[in-house]
Amino acid sequence: MPKPLRPELRWLFRTIRPQLHRHVASFFCLTLASFAALITPLSIRWLIDSILPSHSFHLLVVAIVFIFASYEGRAIFNALGGYLTFQASQRAALNLRMSLLRHLDSLSPDYYDRTPVGEMLYPFSGPIDAISYFGSDLLPSILRAIVATGMTISAMTVLSPPLTLAIAPIVPVFLIIRHHYRRRITREADVVQSDQAKFSGFLQEHLSALTQLQLLLEIDAQEETAHRLLIKSLHSQSRLCRTGVSFSALSNFVIVAGIVVILTCGSVMVFKDKLTIGTLVAFYSLLVQLFDPLSMAMEMYSRAQRTFSCIRQIQTVFEITAAVKEHVHSRPLASDLPLDFAFKDVSFAYHHRRDVIRIQRLAILQGERVAVVGPNGAGKSTLGKLLARLYDVELGAIFIGGSDIRVVALTSLRSSVCYLPTQPVLFHRSVADNLRIGKPESTCDELEQVLCTVGLTKYLNSHSGSLQEYVEPGGSNLSSGERQRIAIARALLLRPRVLILDETTSSLDPTSEQAILQMIDQTLPDSTLIVVSHRVHSITWMKRILLMQNGQIVGDGNHSALCATNRSYARFLASSMSVR
Numbered sequence: 001m002p003k004p005l006r007p008e009l010r011w012l013f014r015t016i017r018p019q020l021h022r023h024v025a026s027f028f029c030l031t032l033a034s035f036a037a038l039i040t041p042l043s044i045r046w047l048i049d050s051i052l053p054s055h056s057f058h059l060l061v062v063a064i065v066f067i068f069a070s071y072e073g074r075a076i077f078n079a080l081g082g083y084l085t086f087q088a089s090q091r092a093a094l095n096l097r098m099s100l101l102r103h104l105d106s107l108s109p110d111y112y113d114r115t116p117v118g119e120m121l122y123p124f125s126g127p128i129d130a131i132s133y134f135g136s137d138l139l140p141s142i143l144r145a146i147v148a149t150g151m152t153i154s155a156m157t158v159l160s161p162p163l164t165l166a167i168a169p170i171v172p173v174f175l176i177i178r179h180h181y182r183r184r185i186t187r188e189a190d191v192v193q194s195d196q197a198k199f200s201g202f203l204q205e206h207l208s209a210l211t212q213l214q215l216l217l218e219i220d221a222q223e224e225t226a227h228r229l230l231i232k233s234l235h236s237q238s239r240l241c242r243t244g245v246s247f248s249a250l251s252n253f254v255i256v257a258g259i260v261v262i263l264t265c266g267s268v269m270v271f272k273d274k275l276t277i278g279t280l281v282a283f284y285s286l287l288v289q290l291f292d293p294l295s296m297a298m299e300m301y302s303r304a305q306r307t308f309s310c311i312r313q314i315q316t317v318f319e320i321t322a323a324v325k326e327h328v329h330s331r332p333l334a335s336d337l338p339l340d341f342a343f344k345d346v347s348f349a350y351h352h353r354r355d356v357i358r359i360q361r362l363a364i365l366q367g368e369r370v371a372v373v374g375p376n377g378a379g380k381s382t383l384g385k386l387l388a389r390l391y392d393v394e395l396g397a398i399f400i401g402g403s404d405i406r407v408v409a410l411t412s413l414r415s416s417v418c419y420l421p422t423q424p425v426l427f428h429r430s431v432a433d434n435l436r437i438g439k440p441e442s443t444c445d446e447l448e449q450v451l452c453t454v455g456l457t458k459y460l461n462s463h464s465g466s467l468q469e470y471v472e473p474g475g476s477n478l479s480s481g482e483r484q485r486i487a488i489a490r491a492l493l494l495r496p497r498v499l500i501l502d503e504t505t506s507s508l509d510p511t512s513e514q515a516i517l518q519m520i521d522q523t524l525p526d527s528t529l530i531v532v533s534h535r536v537h538s539i540t541w542m543k544r545i546l547l548m549q550n551g552q553i554v555g556d557g558n559h560s561a562l563c564a565t566n567r568s569y570a571r572f573l574a575s576s577m578s579v580r
Contacts, residue, residue, distance in 0.1 A: 008308040011315060012131070015096055019088035026088070027143055029081030034148040036073035038155050041285035043067050045159075049278030093132040097124055100317065108323040109390045110351065118204030122197045123317055127310035134307040142304070152290045159283050160275060166265050167258050167287070174254065181247045182305075188240040189309040195233040197313070202229055240306075262287055324392055324410075332412035337401045338366030339416060339497050339528065341387060345396035348386060356382050357393075357551045364528065366497070369521060371539035372532045374548035375572065380532045381422075383548065384502045387530065388419035418496035422503040424487030426475040432467040434486060439493050450489040453519045455512060456482070480507035488516065498528040505531075505538070513538040536576050547572060 016023060043066040051059045100123060112120075156164045206213070206222055213219055266283060269275035333339065343362035350356060357379045364370055364387075372380045385391055386398060389405050398405045405413070426434050435450070436442050447467060451457060475483045484507050491499060499520065505513040517538065520529060533539055540559040547555030547562065547569050555566040562569040 007315075008311040011311055012134075015131075016088065016092045018095065019092050022084045022088035022091075026081040026084035027147075029077045029084065030143055031147050033074045033077035033081065034151050036070050036077060037148065037289060038151055038286075039070035039073075040067050041282040041289070042155070043070065044285060045276075045278040045282035047278070048281055049276045089132045089134075093128050096128055096131065096314075100124065100128075100314065103318055103320075106322055107320060109385070110323050111320060114351065116201035116205055117208075118201030119197055121204060122200040123310075123314050126196060126200075127193070127313050130307050130310040131314075134304070149290060152286050156283060156286050156290070159279055159286070160266075160269075162269070163262055163266055163275075163283055166261055170254055170258050174251065177247060177250050177254075181243060185240065185243055185247075185305045186308070188236065188243060189305045190312065191236045192233070192240055192306065193309045193313050195229070195236045199226070199229045199233055202226065259287065324389060326410055327407045330407055330409040331403070332409050333401050333403070333416050339401045340365050340399075341528075342399040343396070344399070346386070346393045346398060347395035348382065348391065348393045350382075350391075357386065359383075359396075359551075359553060362546075362553060364530070366528055367526055368544055369529045369542045370531070371542045371545045372530065372548060373534060373536055373539070373545060373572065375575075376534065378548040379551040380534075380548055381502050382551075384419060384500045384530065384532045387498070388417050388500055389413055390419065415494075416496060417498040417500065418491045418494055419500045420487055420491055420502060420504040422506055424484060424504065426471045426478070426483055426486060428471060428473045430468045430470055431486065434471055435467075435490050435493060437490060442493050446493060447489075450492045450523075451486075453492060453523055454485040454489045454516055455519075456485050456489065481512070484508065485516070488520070492520065492523055495524065496527060498530070499524060500530045500532070502532040503534070505533075506535075510535065510538050514541070517542075534576065536573050545569075 043063050047060070047063045050056075051063055104120060153164065156167075202225065206226065213222055262284065266275060266280040270277060270280055341362070341364040343359045346357060346359045346362075348357040372383055374380050382391075386393060389398075389408075389410070392406060400408060400413070400417075427437070432444070432447055435447050444467065448457075471478065471486075478486070484504055488501070488504060501517075505516055508516065513535070514537075517529075517531060518541070531539055531542070536545075536559075539545065543558055545555070545557065545559060545562060546553050547566065549568060555562050555569045557566070563573065
């Protein structure tokens with residue numbers, strides 16, 4: 001029974017299959033190049049055995065033309081085959097990067113919460129570049145070696161079967177050596193990839209927090225960590241290199257031994273007139289031509305193993321599944337029904353730790369203004385994320401519009417329920433382009449209207465370029481409050497049926513915070529507004545306040561009623577006022 005193709009090669013074949021026609025054309029060119037390479041030693045044999053003894057000038061010219069055509073043909077066909085393979089591999093790398101990006105885009109927040117950005121970025125560069133190199137350089141080299149080896153052995157067999165038989169033991173020796181080193185090289189290649197990914201993750205975290213590290217006088221400690229990670233990566237690469245050198249030394253010993261055997265046996269056969277000098281020279285040329293790819297076997301094998309390690313790393317990413325999945329029978333939210341929320345026996349915890357949320361019953365009706373308050377760690381933000389289905393509950397169910405939120409189509413849910421985090425993301429684009437994300441058809445008048453709603457008219461009038469001014473990476477040219485205002489304005493453009501603000505106004509002063517919330521109340525009169533906050537003084541005007549402690553709702557009512565009847569709310573109010 002034939003040995004099954006290793007999984008990495010099957011995956012690689014599926015990846016390059018759309019470019020298979022280019023690889024086939026490249027393989028045809030490489031085959032022609034290998035065929036052209038055989039012309040040189042055969043022409044030399046003809047030259048030594050027939051042309052030179054007969055002093056035939058015309059045949060000498062023909063032989064020289066053949067040799068010239070052999071070298072030029074080999075160079076041209078190799079170049080053309082390499083170009084075709086390069087084009088195929090680059091297109092495959094493009095498709096692979098887009099597939100990887102689409103897969104990461106489909107994953108749930110729990111993956112982003114536990115995975116450093118550097119580790120997510122690393123497969124896009126190192127591993128995919130290695131796979132691309134495998135397709136553009138290493139794969140042609142392997143194919144060239146296979147084709148050249150087959151043709152060369154065939155030509156050697158025709159020239160002298162006894163000498164060909166004499167070098168036959170080289171093949172099993174190579175197989176034995178390869179088998180001995182295969183697992184070791186695979187294991188060490190995986191370690192190299194892992195160490196490089198860890199350093200990439202550290203570097204991304206380090207550079208993104210460089211200013212804070214300088215202020216904390218932590219640069220020296222960080223550099224020591226970087227040095228330790230780099231040393232570890234260096235050691236793993238050195239181990240892999242030493243293994244390669246060891247295999248190469250054994251391989252070269254076998255090759256040199258084969259050359260010595262052939263020269264000795266061939267010379268004896270010439271002495272006994274069983275072989276011509278031209279045939280011996282041609283056979284030696286073919287032997288050298290055979291050993292060239294064999295001598296590169298270790299380097300190609302080692303690189304192939306590193307490529308397989310990269311493939312396994314990318315496969316690992318593709319095997320990650322989203323925790324929040326589209327239901328097989330998902331359906332959109334009905335546009336004519338109110339989007340009421342209902343919690344029933346809900347329990348949730350992050351990464352299977354202790355419960356963060358435990359809510360038996362809770363209802364939020366369409367159009368309500370609800371504030372969620374409580375001390376740090378009470379579960380306020382988690383509640384908002386569950387309402388937006390950034391996470392799925394472990395037990396119980398959350399209903400929206402009468403349907404279990406897990407069976408609602410995600411696109412329909414996202415277009416109806418807008419969740420804004422504490423630190424909203426702005427992109428390196430103009431203010432107008434940032435505002436139009438999600439609604440690109442918005443007019444300039446609409447942009448100015450929402451900016452006026454969030455109190456940014458003065459800011460825009462005081463800056464040259466107005467809406468076309470660029471936001472620097474990370475919004476570094478804006479204050480925290482300005483970033484939050486722009487994000488709120490962007491959400492208002494969408495006019496969502498449910499707007500959840502998770503401490504999104506925390507960078508504003510109390511007066512501005514309350515003013516913006518009341519403007520949102522007027523701008524979206526029919527929408528549900530849920531405000532997660534730890535500052536009670538800004539939301540006392542809201543008709544409903546939920547007080548959370550230890551993942552449970554311990555108070556539900558308006559500010560006056562809670563002050564009068566709920567001791568927990570009174571204590572929280574007192575503590576928040578003292579902090580203020």
